[in-house]
Amino acid sequence: MTASTLKFDPPVIAHRGVRAEAPENTLTAFRQAIAQGVRWLETDVKLTHDGMPILIHDDLLDRTTNGHGPVADMVWAEMKNLDAGSWFNPSFADARIPHLAEALRFVLDNKLRLNLELKPCPGRTQATVMVSMIEAAKIWTPEFEPPLISSFDVNALIIASRLHPDWPRGLLLDQWQDNWPELVKMTDVATININEAVLTADRVQQLKESGHIVLSYTVNDPIRAKELLHWGVTAVFSDNPKEIIKSL
Ligand code: G3P
Ligand code: MG
Numbered sequence: 055m056t057a058s059t060l061k062f063d064p065p066v067i068a069h070r071g072v073r074a075e076a077p078e079n080t081l082t083a084f085r086q087a088i089a090q091g092v093r094w095l096e097t098d099v100k101l102t103h104d105g106m107p108i109l110i111h112d113d114l115l116d117r118t119t120n121g122h123g124p125v126a127d128m129v130w131a132e133m134k135n136l137d138a139g140s141w142f143n144p145s146f147a148d149a150r151i152p153h154l155a156e157a158l159r160f161v162l163d164n165k166l167r168l169n170l171e172l173k174p175c176p177g178r179t180q181a182t183v184m185v186s187m188i189e190a191a192k193i194w195t196p197e198f199e200p201p202l203i204s205s206f207d208v209n210a211l212i213i214a215s216r217l218h219p220d221w222p223r224g225l226l227l228d229q230w231q232d233n234w235p236e237l238v239k240m241t242d243v244a245t246i247n248i249n250e251a252v253l254t255a256d257r258v259q260q261l262k263e264s265g266h267i268v269l270s271y272t273v274n275d276p277i278r279a280k281e282l283l284h285w286g287v288t289a290v291f292s293d294n295p296k297e298i299i300k301s302l
Contacts, residue, residue: 059199060222060244060267062289066279066298067094067169069272070111074294077142078118079109080149081160088164090296094289095161096169096204096271099154099186101178106130107154107186113175117141119151126175154186158193161201169224169247172205172214183213191218204247211241224269230257238266245269250282250290258285276301 071083072090079097087095098111103126115121119136121128130153139146152160161168170190174182190201203214204224211223224245225238230252238246245267253270261268271291273279279290279298292298 060202060288062094062269064091064093064295064299064302065283065289066092066295067096067269067289067291068092068295069096069291069293070098071095072294072296074274077139077146077149079111079152080138080146081152081157082139082146082149084157084160084166087295088166091299092295094167094169096171096291097157098171098173099182100125100173100175101182101185102130102133103127104129104131105181105185107182107189108133109152109154109157111173124175126178154189155193158190162193162198167199168201170201170203171226172203172207172210174207174210179207179210180213183210184217187214187217187221202245204245208237208241211243215242227252234261235264238264245288247271247291250278253282253285253287255285258282258287262286273298 068087070078072086073083075086076083084095097109099107100110101107110125114124119138121136137147138151139149172183200221202222202224204226205211206226214223222244224247225241225243227248246261247269250270250273258268267288269289270282270287273290273292276298282290
């Protein structure tokens with residue numbers, strides 16, 4: 055798979071938007087990324103009960119909205135007016151859960167790059183990948199560089215590879231797994247997006263020698279970011295990119 059469209063300058067990706075300054079995975083958090091001079095955003099997509107692709111990290115609504123219970127049990131009409139900002143700070147009470155299409159339009163209108171993390175609720179892998187990628191393909195016209203599609207879910211990446219073989223993919227690894235060569239082969243990914251806590255210089259070298267771009271999450275300490283970049287990590291996901299950028 056070609057990785058030629060994957061340029062990271064500055065080498066920092068806003069994790070769920072700038073979640074240090076605004077409620078995560080909202081358009082407000084995405085706007086903060088522009089204000090911080092970031093080019094890449096990472097966000098998480100799941101389906102509502104009725105199949106609307108929306109941006110939210112948890113399987114439950116409770117932490118990041120004033121709703122309750124599983125995302126997969128509620129329809130979009132019930133969810134779209136939930137307050138997705140007061141939990142962070144009452145001044146963000148107007149924030150709503152974005153649906154995927156509005157977030158994609160925001161990305162393209164602002165000439166940003168997107169890492170779309172497919173984060174299916176339990177048992178919903180196939181539907182989440184298909185609906186999200188079909189929605190993205192309606193909006194993503196060829197003049198724009200494609201999104202990076204990532205997931206912890208190997209099956210999601212395999213389905214994604216069949217739908218849009220030309221869109222780059224990233225395998226998320228939360229732990230060091232000795233079978234990573236097998237996993238990257240199965241998923242034909244361009245990037246390996248790995249938890250910074252499990253990285254050493256030697257492991258970064260191993261991953262890079264396989265020809266993959268290494269991205270690492272979640273890095274909020276500028277000293278650690280510099281170390282990872284020095285070892286050969288191409289870019290880091292950060293909740294507060296400006297702190298990393300100003301230290302480089
Ligand atoms: O894509 C990097 C990172 O977002 C993966 O972990 O749990 O924050 O989605 P998580
Ligand atoms: Mg994520």
